[in-house]
Amino acid sequence: xxxxxxxxxxxxxxxxxxxEQRAYLSDLDTPIGDGDHGNNMARGMEAVMAxxxxxxxxxxxxxxxxxxxxxxxxxxxxxxxxYGTAFMEMAKxxxxxxxxxxxxxxxxxxxxxxxxxxxxxxxxxWTPASALVQxxxxxxxxxxxxxxxxxxxxxTKGRASYVGDRSVGHIDPGAMSSGYLLKALLKxxx
Amino acid sequence: MxxxxxxxxxxxxxxxxxxxxxxxxxxxxxPETGVVYRSDLEKIKGKVGIVSGGGSGxxxxxxxxxxxxxxxxxxxxxxxxxPTPDQIFEAIKQVDSGAGVFLVIKNYSGDVMNFEMAQxxxxxxxxxxxxxxxxxxxxxxxSTYTQxxxxxxxxxxxxxxxxxxxxxxxxxxxxEELAQKILPNIKTIAVALSGATVPEVGKPGxxxxxDEIEYGVGIHGxxxxxxxxxxxxxxxxxxxxxKLNDEFKFEKGEKVxxxxxxxxxxxxxxxxxxxxxxxxxxxxLGLNVEFTKVGNLMTSLEMAGISLTIFRVNDDLVNxxxxxxxxxxx
Ligand SMILES: Nc1ncnc2c1ncn2[C@@H]1O[C@H](COP(=O)(O)OP(=O)(O)OP(=O)(O)O)[C@@H](O)[C@H]1O
Ligand SMILES: [Mg+2]
Numbered sequence: 001x002x003x004x005x006x007x008x009x010x011x012x013x014x015x016x017x018x019x020e021q022r023a024y025l026s027d028l029d030t031p032i033g034d035g036d037h038g039n040n041m042a043r044g045m046e047a048v049m050a051x052x053x054x055x056x057x058x059x060x061x062x063x064x065x066x067x068x069x070x071x072x073x074x075x076x077x078x079x080x081x082x083y084g085t086a087f088m089e090m091a092k093x094x095x096x097x098x099x100x101x102x103x104x105x106x107x108x109x110x111x112x113x114x115x116x117x118x119x120x121x122x123x124x125x126w127t128p129a130s131a132l133v134q135x136x137x138x139x140x141x142x143x144x145x146x147x148x149x150x151x152x153x154x155x156t157k158g159r160a161s162y163v164g165d166r167s168v169g170h171i172d173p174g175a176m177s178s179g180y181l182l183k184a185l186l187k188x189x190x
Numbered sequence: 191m192x193x194x195x196x197x198x199x200x201x202x203x204x205x206x207x208x209x210x211x212x213x214x215x216x217x218x219x220x221p222e223t224g225v226v227y228r229s230d231l232e233k234i235k236g237k238v239g240i241v242s243g244g245g246s247g248x249x250x251x252x253x254x255x256x257x258x259x260x261x262x263x264x265x266x267x268x269x270x271x272x273p274t275p276d277q278i279f280e281a282i283k284q285v286d287s288g289a290g291v292f293l294v295i296k297n298y299s300g301d302v303m304n305f306e307m308a309q310x311x312x313x314x315x316x317x318x319x320x321x322x323x324x325x326x327x328x329x330x331x332x333s334t335y336t337q338x339x340x341x342x343x344x345x346x347x348x349x350x351x352x353x354x355x356x357x358x359x360x361x362x363x364x365x366e367e368l369a370q371k372i373l374p375n376i377k378t379i380a381v382a383l384s385g386a387t388v389p390e391v392g393k394p395g396x397x398x399x400x401d402e403i404e405y406g407v408g409i410h411g412x413x414x415x416x417x418x419x420x421x422x423x424x425x426x427x428x429x430x431x432x433k434l435n436d437e438f439k440f441e442k443g444e445k446v447x448x449x450x451x452x453x454x455x456x457x458x459x460x461x462x463x464x465x466x467x468x469x470x471x472x473x474x475l476g477l478n479v480e481f482t483k484v485g486n487l488m489t490s491l492e493m494a495g496i497s498l499t500i501f502r503v504n505d506d507l508v509n510x511x512x513x514x515x516x517x518x519x520x
Contacts, residue, residue: 026391034410036271039390043268072307076245076271081303112303158299161337162330162412 002096004057006188011052011067013184015045021180028173032160036077037173044075044083064091078113078158079174082122083181085112098133098185106130113157120153120160120167122174129182140183147171147179191392198389202246206266209253213518216257224266224273225281226253234262238356238365239285242294242349243278244301244341245270247388247491248409251346254519260353261517262291269388269491270410272300278308282317290318290362292369294348296341297325320362322369324348326378326499328437329406329414340408343451343488344376344499347511350520354513372507377437379430380497382407382414382453386490405429409453409490409497423460427467430498435475438502442476447483447511449499454489456496461485464496481511487519 002010018025018041025038047070057063064087072084089108090101106126115121128146132138148171155167158174195201202224210219210226218229224246228234242252243265252264262285267273282291291312295305302323312319326344348369355368382404385394395411398404403421406414421429440446450465452458461484472479480503488497503511 030391030395034270034412035388035391035395036268039268040271073274073276076267076274076300076304078272078298078300078303080272080274080300081307084307113299156337158337159410159412162340162408164331166413 004063007063010185010188011048013187014181015049017180018042018045025173028171028176032163032167032170034159040075040077040079041177044071047074060096061091061094081112082109102133103130115157119157120150120155120172121157122178124150125175125178143179143182147175150175191387195389201389202268216518220280223277223280225277226256227263227284228256235287238289238362239291240353240356241281241291243273244296248488250519251488255349255517257517259357259513259515260349272304275304275307278305279311282312286317292365293321295321295323296345297323297338299337318362320366326376328377328379342378342409343497344378346487347376347501351510354510375502377434378497378499379433380407381405381426382495384494386411386493423464423467427471431471434500440475445478445480445503447481447501447503448479450484451488451497452486453493453495455492455494480508
């Protein structure tokens, strides 16, 4: 069960990786996208950190809502609405139970982006993660495997779909950042 | 990277600032946002507002088409990145005067999702909003296995036609109907000679050898469908008009409008050379060219290259294309 402090730690962990891997995420987005994913996420997480650091929140839903609004209003691109909707749906759960939160986030991403598994998007990380978390089996290895699985997929959603077959051999940048987010959660849970 | 900028992070903010300060008679900015709207907004009272927007780096699109007879407001996102829903919503509120607002969206997953969220926000405040998603780039196969075709330079024709209709008092429903009617009749295809560098990225999205070109590239460095050695203008025209004709399957005597669009680094001289060849080719096909436009309208930073848009028109649409317009970009 996450509390407000855990969520703050989660975001801090995520922000650290995003800022560190910003160039790498944009590099992943270059051959199959438009090379902005790292910058989009870095800009969004900067805003998230400014909105939650040293701020008081009554409960987990209210910090999730603040995170969602920061992402929606700062990221832009495809990932802004997707991550923003994910946090908005998590806020609607009303508590900090990751077994409910992760499936809710996935449902939000699916609703917003209308992608299904196998289309080489972040959905390919959230879907297995959602299944694993139900079984208390979400691990760094499991997440890495899901991220890696996007490498051999042909993109049919998002910008990467424009390159079709040529998207094979590249990890999806949104899958990678989603992997970071989930691993940052594991780390915050300790 | 060699650019006249300050901190790459500030490019869009400083550009918008420079733009509205250069043309205060045309444009105003909603402070702290990338929203630019008509200075003479009171003139569209009771008329439908037309709002477009998208990533920056395509100047004069979109802000350059804000003004009488075209857009009521434009939303400038980060470079090559869709603007956010809250800003799009600000633009909608700014230009709504009761008749509703029509959104012109280019078909990218980011743009579509952000504009959809803004539309949801407007619905909650009972502002009538309708939209069209422009997908004129024929380089991409349109199948259920892709995001679909991209929105590129043909979007400017959409702005022009809808803007003219709105200024003449068309209702929101009429504008929607008009947009849907012309959408399948606007098609574009591009050729690139060199790539573009996003300031925050610092290196080109793709590179081409000195003697190499790429057909079918998008306006954000998206790869095209074929690379080959540089060809004379006439040969480029054969390829691009050929592709467009495969789509339109033109018959002799059809009326068309033509836009030759520079991608950023291609001199107007070359654009006119290219247009000359295009017009010869269209003559050969027996088409009646009713309207022509040449220039840098939908650029891709410093990319070198050209896109060719053909728009199948009738006399009413030609009137809309010729409708008096007061913008800095048209
Ligand atoms: N329809 C979708 N459903 C789920 N995920 C998607 C969808 N479209 C894109 N994505 C994810 O978004 C990531 C790209 O995000 P990014 O921040 O680079 O936005 P973008 O697509 O470049 O947006 P824009 O077109 O506005 O620049 C992809 O790697 C993919 O994981
Ligand atoms: Mg991208």
